[in-house]
Amino acid sequence: MIIRKKRLTEEPTVLTQEQENIIQELLMAHAKTFNRTFSDFRQFRPLDRDENTRVAERNEEVDDARENTSRLDSSFCSMLQTKQTEDKKLQFTNLPHITDLSTYMIQNIISYAKLIKTFRALTIEDQISLLKGSAFEITQMRFNMLFNEQTGIWECGSLKYCMNDAERAGFQHHLLDPLMKFHYTLRKLHLHQEEYVLMQAISLFSPGDIRNHAKDLHKCEAERPRETIAFPKNHGLPD
Incomplete structure (x- = not known):
């Protein structure tokens, strides 16, 4: 049993064609609705850092x-x-900008969901319900891809955000402190893009506590060999 378990952990993951197609669909939906440079985030009310x-x-x-x-x-x-x-x-003059930023992110998440065939097959009522439950989670996962764990800054192209920006938008520490811990914890796993998009899909179709998703990934990361990754990187898109 021990030898069999060790052999399974050492063997690279092999995906079926159906799984490959699903991951490809998720990657394309993500790429079309997530601009890492934020160059299409325009006409927003500016941050008031003075x-x-x-x-x-x-x-x-x-x-x-x-x-x-x-x-x-x-x-x-x-x-x-x-x-x-x-x-x-x-003191809360950052709220207008954060509102514009949140609106921009949520609009992209709605567009992302509508590019997924399984989501489009649902009724409008179910689509709205899933988006309401998952929008915040997916937003944080996307922001995590831009989070610099060394500086504690979210690098969104030419826009840079720190925790103080959220504080001056009126958010309280009882929300911000665990959120900051989440970003540090998840970013330190150094996930690949395939893993991020699968987390987004899990959140979309089964919205819940994002900390549970992070814990599951942390467990998987600890159990798998460091020289292999969970999903083959042959999907034609960069990390």
């Missing part, structure tokens, strides 16, 4: 004014409180 400086300057003005509150009437004190409230809102 906002922190402006907020700090305004806060300094408010602090200076507080020192003189003893000589000010109550109406001016009320104005200061209003100004502080406005400053807090201005």
Whole structure:
């Protein structure tokens, strides 16, 4: 039994013609709907990375004014409180850009799904249900392909994103911290493109917790010989 198991782990994976065709279809759908340079992401509202400086300057003005509150009437004190409230809102000026980016990614994911024959065969109601459940997962998988584990930056062509951009869009740490851990964990597996597209397909047709998909891949990576990969790289598309 041990010898048989060892032989199986050492033998390279051989796919059937049907499996090859499925992977080819997924690769083509992915290639047509995922532009790594983001050159087709246009007319978006820009990131406001200078906002922190402006907020700090305004806060300094408010602090200076507080020192003189003893000589000010109550109406001016009320104005200061209003100004502080406005400053807090201005800290989320990245939200318009992140909204545009999310819309762009989701539109591409919808186009990706519609290129898959099995998905097109489903009813409209089922298609909508699957997309609602999987859009966020697939978006994160695609962003992971652009994630630089050395710098912690998502390199989307000329656009660069860091965790601080998401924070200033209003996202809280209880969401961002596990999300960042997910990106580091998945990227360190150094997956091939074939494995990414299969993960996307799994998420599309069985949406759930993306951490479970990452754990499954991590287990597969640990069990297979390092000199082989899960799927032969003869599909004609680069990683």
